[in-house]
Amino acid sequence: MANTALADPDAGLTQAQLAARYGLRVAGERPSLADYTRRLWTYRHFIAAYSNAKLVASFSNARLGQLWQVLTPLTNAAVYYLIFGLVLKQNSIPNFIAYLTAGLFIFNFTQTAVQNGTQSITGNLGLIRALHFPRACLPLAVMLTQFQQLLASLVVLVGIVLVTGEPLTVEWLLLVPVVLLQALFNAGLTMAVARAGSKIADLKQVMPFLLRTWMYGSGVLYNVALFEENLPGWATRLVEANPMLVYIELARHALLEGAPLLNSSMLQLWLYAVGWAVVMGVGGFIYFWRGEQEYGRG
Amino acid sequence: MAEHIETSNDVTVALPTITERIPTVVVDDAHVIYRVHKGASGGTSPVAALKRIASRTSAPNIREVHAVKGVSFTAYRGEAVGLIGSNGSGKSTLLRAIAGLLPVNRGAVYTQGQPSLLGVNAALLNDLSGERNVTLGCLAMGMHPDDVQRLAPDIIEFSGINQRGDFASLPMRTYSSGMSARLRFSIAAAKKHDVLLIDEALATGDKGFRKRSEQRVRELREGAGTVFLVSHQLSSVRDTCERTIWLESGELRMDGPTDEVLRAYEDFSNGK
Numbered sequence: 001m002a003n004t005a006l007a008d009p010d011a012g013l014t015q016a017q018l019a020a021r022y023g024l025r026v027a028g029e030r031p032s033l034a035d036y037t038r039r040l041w042t043y044r045h046f047i048a049a050y051s052n053a054k055l056v057a058s059f060s061n062a063r064l065g066q067l068w069q070v071l072t073p074l075t076n077a078a079v080y081y082l083i084f085g086l087v088l089k090q091n092s093i094p095n096f097i098a099y100l101t102a103g104l105f106i107f108n109f110t111q112t113a114v115q116n117g118t119q120s121i122t123g124n125l126g127l128i129r130a131l132h133f134p135r136a137c138l139p140l141a142v143m144l145t146q147f148q149q150l151l152a153s154l155v156v157l158v159g160i161v162l163v164t165g166e167p168l169t170v171e172w173l174l175l176v177p178v179v180l181l182q183a184l185f186n187a188g189l190t191m192a193v194a195r196a197g198s199k200i201a202d203l204k205q206v207m208p209f210l211l212r213t214w215m216y217g218s219g220v221l222y223n224v225a226l227f228e229e230n231l232p233g234w235a236t237r238l239v240e241a242n243p244m245l246v247y248i249e250l251a252r253h254a255l256l257e258g259a260p261l262l263n264s265s266m267l268q269l270w271l272y273a274v275g276w277a278v279v280m281g282v283g284g285f286i287y288f289w290r291g292e293q294e295y296g297r298g
Numbered sequence: 299m300a301e302h303i304e305t306s307n308d309v310t311v312a313l314p315t316i317t318e319r320i321p322t323v324v325v326d327d328a329h330v331i332y333r334v335h336k337g338a339s340g341g342t343s344p345v346a347a348l349k350r351i352a353s354r355t356s357a358p359n360i361r362e363v364h365a366v367k368g369v370s371f372t373a374y375r376g377e378a379v380g381l382i383g384s385n386g387s388g389k390s391t392l393l394r395a396i397a398g399l400l401p402v403n404r405g406a407v408y409t410q411g412q413p414s415l416l417g418v419n420a421a422l423l424n425d426l427s428g429e430r431n432v433t434l435g436c437l438a439m440g441m442h443p444d445d446v447q448r449l450a451p452d453i454i455e456f457s458g459i460n461q462r463g464d465f466a467s468l469p470m471r472t473y474s475s476g477m478s479a480r481l482r483f484s485i486a487a488a489k490k491h492d493v494l495l496i497d498e499a500l501a502t503g504d505k506g507f508r509k510r511s512e513q514r515v516r517e518l519r520e521g522a523g524t525v526f527l528v529s530h531q532l533s534s535v536r537d538t539c540e541r542t543i544w545l546e547s548g549e550l551r552m553d554g555p556t557d558e559v560l561r562a563y564e565d566f567s568n569g570k
Contacts, residue, residue, distance in 0.1 A: 014326075015324050015325070015326035015327070015370060015372065015406075015408075016324075016326055016406065016408075018321055018324055018372065019321070019324040019326070019406075019408035022320060022321050022410070023410075024321065024322075024323075024324055024408035024409055024410050025408060025409060025410075026406055026407065026408055027395065027396055027397065027398035027407040027408065027409045027413070028397075028398025028399065028400075028401055028407075029398070042440065043437075043440065045437050045442075045443045046434075046437035046438055046440075049433060049434055049437050050434060050437075050438075053423055053426050053430055053434055054423075056425075056426065056430075057423055057425035057426055060425045060426070060469065061425070127422075127438070128399070129394060129399050129400060130399070130415065131399075131415075131435075131438045131439060132397070132398070132399065132412060132414070132439075132440070133438050133439075133440065293401045294401060296394070296399045296400045296401060297332070297333065297400060297401060
C-alpha cells in the first residue's frame with residue numbers, strides 16, 4: 001500500500017488534521033486519572049529511592065550524620081519541656097513530658113511535610129524540565145521522607161513514654177493505624193500545597209505563620225481542656241474536628257493512661273480521622289493531577 | 299502500525315522507493331512563553347507591591363520571555379533534523395516543548411509515542427554519590443530496579459568518572475563540571491528512545507568521551523524513529539542530519555536540506 005501512493009495523500013491537510021490522521025498525541029498531554037494513578041504506581045521505586053536519597057543528603061554534611069534523625073526530636077522535646085514543663089509549670093496534666101512529646105512529634109510530621117511540600121515543585125524545576133515522570137512523585141517523596149523521620153521520632157517517643165512509667169498495653173497497637181491515616185492525610189495535603197506553591201511563590205513566606213497558628217489550635221503545647229474552658233461551644237466543636245488535634249488525641253490515647261482529651265467520644269475521633277484521611281488524600285491527589293501539564297512552566 | 303509498514307516494504311523492494319512518509323512530530327504554530335523572575339530590582343518596595351495588588355497588575359520582577367513564536371513544521375520517521383540558531387534563539391525551549399516537558403501557550407505539538415530529551419542538564423542531587431545518582435536518574439526515566447542494577451556499572455564505566463580513582467562513591471558536588479556533565483549524559487543515554495531529542499550533548503567532555511558519545515548517539519539513532527539535534531558545532535549537524543531547521547529569535551527562519559540551510563546560516567553569521 002505504501003508504494004502505490006505516488007501523489008502525496010497528505011497534501012492539503014492542516015497540521016492538526018495530519019497529526020490526527022497518523023494518530024499522534026499532544027505532547028505532554030495530561031493522562032486520565034486512572035492512567036495517572038497507574039503510572040504513579042510504576043514509579044513507586046523512584047519515589048522510595050528519591051525520598052531515601054533526600055534523607056541521606058540532608059545529613060551528609062553533618063558530622064554526626066543520621067544520628068540527627070533521633071537527636072533532633074530529642075532536643076526539641078528537651079527545649080519545650082524546659083519551657084512548658086519547668087518554667088511555666090503545667091500541673092494539670094499527668095506525665096506532661098510524654099503528653100507534650102506525643103503532640104510535638106505527630107504535629108511535626110505534618111508541619112515539615114507541608115513546609116517542604118510547598119517547595120517540592122519549585123525546588124525541582126531542573127528535574128521536571130529534564131525528565132518525564134508523574135510529578136506527584138515529588139510531593140509524595142517529601143511525605144515519605146518525613147514519614148521515615150516520624151518513625152525515628154516514634155522510637156524516641158516510645159522510650160520517653162516507657163521511662164516516665166506508662167504501662168505497655170495492647171492499646172499501643174492503635175498507634176499504627178493512627179500514623180498510617182495521618183500519612184494518607186499528609187500525602188494529600190502535601191500534593192495540594194505543592195501545586196499551590198508552584199503557582200504562588202509568596203506561599204513560602206506565609207506558610208510558617210499558618211503552620212504556627214495550626215499548631216496552637218491543635219493543643220500541642222498545653223492542656224486541650226483549655227479550649228473547652230475558654231471558647232464558646234461552637235468553636236470547641238470546630239477545634240474538635242481539627243485533623244491535627246484528632247491525630248494527636250488518638251496517638252495520646254493509644255500511648256498514655258491519663259491524658260486529657262477534648263473529644264469525649266472515641267468513635268467520633270476515629271470517624272474524623274478516617275474522614276480527613278480520605279477526603280484530603282483523594283482531594284489533594286485530584287487537585288494536583290489537574291495541574292500536571294503546567295508544572296514545567298515555573 | 300510501524301512494524302507492519304516496514305515489513306510490507308521489505309516484500310516490495312523491487313519498486314522505486316517512494317515510501318509513504320509517516321510524520322512522527324507535528325508542530326503547529328507553537329508559542330512558548332517563559333515566566334522569569336528577574337530578582338530584586340526597581341519596584342519591589344512594599345508600597346509598590348500593595349499598589350500592584352490594588353491595581354491588579356503583575357509584578358515587575360516577573361518578566362515574560364516569548365521564547366518560541368509560532369513555529370510550524372513536520373518531521374518524519376527516519377529523519378535526522380538539526381536545529382541551529384544563535385544563542386537564545388529558542389532551540390532548547392522548542393526541544394522541551396516537543397518532549398512535552400514545557401507546555402505550549404498557543405498552538406500545539408503532536409508526537410508519536412513519548413519523545414526523550416537527551417541533555418546534559420538533567421539536574422540530580424549534588425549531595426549524593428555518583429552511584430546513587432545513576433540509580434536515581436534511571437528510576438526517574440521509568441526503568442525497573444532490576445534493569446537499573448544491571449546497567450549501573452556500564453553507565454559508570456561509560457562516563458569514565460572512575461578513570462582517576464574511585465569517584466563514583468563520592469558526592470557529585472566534588473566532581474569537576476566536565477565529570478558531572480559526562481555522568482549525566484551517560485545516564486540519559488542508557489535508555490532506548492522512540493523520538494530522540496539531543497541537546498548539545500555531543501560537546502560534553504574530553505576528546506575520548508566525545509568519540510564514545512558520538513558512537514552511542516549513532517547507535518541510539520539507529521533505534522530511534524526521528525532524531526533532533528541541537529548543536530553549535532555545525533560540523534556535527536552536517537555529519538548527522540540531512541535536514542536542518544534554523545531558528546532566529548524564536549521564529550522559524552529556514553527549513554530545508556542541511557547544506558542549503560547551513561550555507562545561508564553561515565552567510566548570516568559572517569555578515570553580522
